[in-house]
Amino acid sequence: MARYLSLRILRAVAIAFAVVTIIFFLFELIPGDQAMYIAGPGSTQAEIDALRERLGLNDPVIVRYVRHLVGLVQGDFGTSSVFKADPLSYILARVPATLALTAAAILLTIVIGIPAGILAALSHNRIPDLAISISVVALLAIPNFWLGLLLISLLSVELGWLPSFGFTGWASLVLPSLALAARLIALVARMTRGVMLEELGRDYVRTARSKGLHPSVIVIRHVLRNAMIPTVTVIGLQTGYLLGGSVVIERLFAWPGIGDLMINAIGQRDYAVVQGITLLFVFGFLIINLLVEVLYTFINPRVRAV
Amino acid sequence: MTGATEATISASAMPDTADAPILRVSNLTVRFEMLARTVQAVSDVSFEVKRGETFAVVGESGSGKSVTALALTRLLAVPPARIAAGEVILDDRDLLSLSETELRDIRGSDIAYIFQEPMTSLNPSMQIGRQIAEAVERHRNASQSAAMARARELLELVRMPDAESRLAVYPHQLSGGMRQRVMIAIALACDPRLLVADEPTTALDVTIQAGILALLRDLQDQTGTGLILITHDLAVVAETADRMMVMYAGRKVEEGPVDAVLSSPRHPYTEGLMGAVPRLGSSLHADASKPLAEIPGLVPALDRPIAGCAFAPRCSYATGQCRSERPALTTVGQDHVSACFEHARIGTSP
Numbered sequence: 014m015a016r017y018l019s020l021r022i023l024r025a026v027a028i029a030f031a032v033v034t035i036i037f038f039l040f041e042l043i044p045g046d047q048a049m050y051i052a053g054p055g056s057t058q059a060e061i062d063a064l065r066e067r068l069g070l071n072d073p074v075i076v077r078y079v080r081h082l083v084g085l086v087q088g089d090f091g092t093s094s095v096f097k098a099d100p101l102s103y104i105l106a107r108v109p110a111t112l113a114l115t116a117a118a119i120l121l122t123i124v125i126g127i128p129a130g131i132l133a134a135l136s137h138n139r140i141p142d143l144a145i146s147i148s149v150v151a152l153l154a155i156p157n158f159w160l161g162l163l164l165i166s167l168l169s170v171e172l173g174w175l176p177s178f179g180f181t182g183w184a185s186l187v188l189p190s191l192a193l194a195a196r197l198i199a200l201v202a203r204m205t206r207g208v209m210l211e212e213l214g215r216d217y218v219r220t221a222r223s224k225g226l227h228p229s230v231i232v233i234r235h236v237l238r239n240a241m242i243p244t245v246t247v248i249g250l251q252t253g254y255l256l257g258g259s260v261v262i263e264r265l266f267a268w269p270g271i272g273d274l275m276i277n278a279i280g281q282r283d284y285a286v287v288q289g290i291t292l293l294f295v296f297g298f299l300i301i302n303l304l305v306e307v308l309y310t311f312i313n314p315r316v317r318a319v
Numbered sequence: 320m321t322g323a324t325e326a327t328i329s330a331s332a333m334p335d336t337a338d339a340p341i342l343r344v345s346n347l348t349v350r351f352e353m354l355a356r357t358v359q360a361v362s363d364v365s366f367e368v369k370r371g372e373t374f375a376v377v378g379e380s381g382s383g384k385s386v387t388a389l390a391l392t393r394l395l396a397v398p399p400a401r402i403a404a405g406e407v408i409l410d411d412r413d414l415l416s417l418s419e420t421e422l423r424d425i426r427g428s429d430i431a432y433i434f435q436e437p438m439t440s441l442n443p444s445m446q447i448g449r450q451i452a453e454a455v456e457r458h459r460n461a462s463q464s465a466a467m468a469r470a471r472e473l474l475e476l477v478r479m480p481d482a483e484s485r486l487a488v489y490p491h492q493l494s495g496g497m498r499q500r501v502m503i504a505i506a507l508a509c510d511p512r513l514l515v516a517d518e519p520t521t522a523l524d525v526t527i528q529a530g531i532l533a534l535l536r537d538l539q540d541q542t543g544t545g546l547i548l549i550t551h552d553l554a555v556v557a558e559t560a561d562r563m564m565v566m567y568a569g570r571k572v573e574e575g576p577v578d579a580v581l582s583s584p585r586h587p588y589t590e591g592l593m594g595a596v597p598r599l600g601s602s603l604h605a606d607a608s609k610p611l612a613e614i615p616g617l618v619p620a621l622d623r624p625i626a627g628c629a630f631a632p633r634c635s636y637a638t639g640q641c642r643s644e645r646p647a648l649t650t651v652g653q654d655h656v657s658a659c660f661e662h663a664r665i666g667t668s669p
């Protein structure tokens with residue numbers, strides 16, 4: 014287990030290194046003088062030149078790349094052109110809001126998506142199954158920003174039930190997390206239904222029935238666990254994509270998270286912030302994948318033995 | 320283990336109780352009703368299983384053996400399956416008319432199953448000790464720890480080496496033969512009166528088959544349980560069973576004491592099956608994994624009524640009557656019945 018874990022961590026570090034490299038050289042290709050943005054409008058050419066010299070932007074690309082890597086390892090993300098400072102603290106200040114949104118979306122996925130899938134499978138080809146299957150298709154067909162707009166106009170503007178702008182209390186979390194989670198809820202419901210049906214048809218279910226067990230015991234004790242193995246994996250892997258979706262949704266709901274900051278930063282050519290956020294997303298993604306694998310190993314005895 | 324002495328005494332000194340059937344199946348008919356067609360997998364099958372006896376059911380793949388076995392305690396998925404007619408009498412009660420709740424008390428307690436596929440018949444994510452213990456807990460008022468102690472005892476009974484430490488093992492950590500021993504332990508958990516073993520060794524290595532069959536025989540001697548043994552292998556029947564039933568296209572075509580049926584089969588289908596077993600009795604290890612005879616021709620489709628005898632198209636004795644009229648079961652010897660117009664000619668011709 015320890016060997017397995019250290020192998021996974023090593024791989025995560027290698028991927029992070031590759032991503033850092035790609036981002037660095039991509040930014041090299043983007044036109045625009047960073048020193049000009051940092052110096053800000055109204056600075057003289059002499060000031061900009063001096064700044065460029067001071068930041069080492071005139072050095073050869075390889076030198077700057079190595080310095081960049083060394084800086085990152087030491088926690089130096091460069092200088093934000095907007096905040097005129099290390100962007101890390103500004104980014105980290107936005108993390109809790111995004112984490113809250115993501116966590117709420119996952120919670121919704123678990124409490125809506127999984128039970129819906131189970132219900133659909135247990136009522137195979139009957140009314141609840143059909144209703145759920147139709148909802149799934151509808152949710153998958155609607156883009157999440159459009160669903161967000163729909164939720165805002167209906168539940169917030171028309172009915173005035175829920176807030177839809179910024180953070181004004183926990184109720185503010187409902188609409189954005191619903192808009193963010195909708196796709197994943199549908200995906201997980203469909204997946205859970207499929208896996209449940211597959212598991213319900215397996216031979217071990219017949220064995221359980223031949224013991225005289227009650228159907229509810231068979232589902233809870235035998236089928237659910239086996240069905241949850243792939244389902245948990247899908248939720249975990251999709252959690253990374255929730256981060257991407259949150260960029261759009263945070264903008265839509267003026268949610269004070271990282272995605273909102275990211276869009277502002279792109280608009281203001283604040284490369285240091287964009288880079289810091291991208292790296293954070295990458296690490297978030299890798300950490301989530303790692304957690305998923307650990308969880309998977311924990312619930313699936315066939316992997317644990319290896 | 321009072322059953323052991325009881326069984327030996329009753330077999331000799333008390334013929335009345337020994338001959339009393341524990342299970343009586345009459346006119347069982349099972350259909351699979353699907354969108355496009357209906358398949359009648361079992362038609363009008365009747366038989367009895369007596370206390371402590373081994374009753375073998377043989378026939379080619381698709382002849383309705385498994386469906387018959389599963390129908391006894393209504394383990395078939397409904398739909399598509401529907402038990403269209405028949406009775407399954409256990410203790411004067413017709414299992415087919417009991418409620419699901421009442422049936423659940425019988426499954427695993429009075430009638431237990433051993434299935435063919437030891438690879439998939441166990442839950443892959445549950446320790447085998449739990450899988451055995453839950454059968455005990457279900458029918459005995461046993462605490463978890465008492466049930467686990469019983470599970471350990473059962474693993475020893477099925478001769479699982481190192482039983483104590485195997486309790487916490489998952490199915491994938493065991494070989495096929497060991498998994499089948501776990502299946503047997505589950506089936507024996509509540510001392511059932513009737514064991515239904517559906518091709519318990521077909522999926523296993525030839526070298527392991529003999530061990531599992533010997534185990535089943537020993538356990539049956541100890542416990543006096545009745546055994547319905549579904550098998551592909553006539554050599555196993557010859558060695559293990561007391562009486563046998565031959566099924567073809569969902570129907571019983573011959574039934575009788577094993578000695579009588581195998582020494583003088585009275586149905587051409589039985590005779591055909593025996594073609595696969597060169598020397599009965601001596602061939603258990605020779606060819607135990609080989610499926611039954613290669614009888615020329617195909618098993619008929621079961622989605623429409625068959626005029627006449629279902630076996631006629633493949634039968635070298637068939638006459639015009641066989642093709643137009645279905646032969647009824649008739650007595651051809653002591654406790655020996657056959658559904659063949661030409662039963663007197665079997666063994667005499669081509």
Ligand SMILES: Nc1ncnc2c1ncn2[C@@H]1O[C@H](COP(=O)(O)OP(=O)(O)O)[C@@H](O)[C@H]1O
Pocket residue numbers: 351358360378379380381382383384385386387399621
């Ligand atoms: N779930 C099912 N749905 C439809 N047909 C089935 C099903 N199970 C069995 N059958 C049909 O019933 C017939 C008998 O099958 P079975 O009892 O499994 O044969 P076997 O003698 O090999 O055990 C076959 O023709 C098979 O196609």
Ligand SMILES: [Mg+2]
Pocket residue numbers: 384385386517
């Ligand atoms: Mg079968």
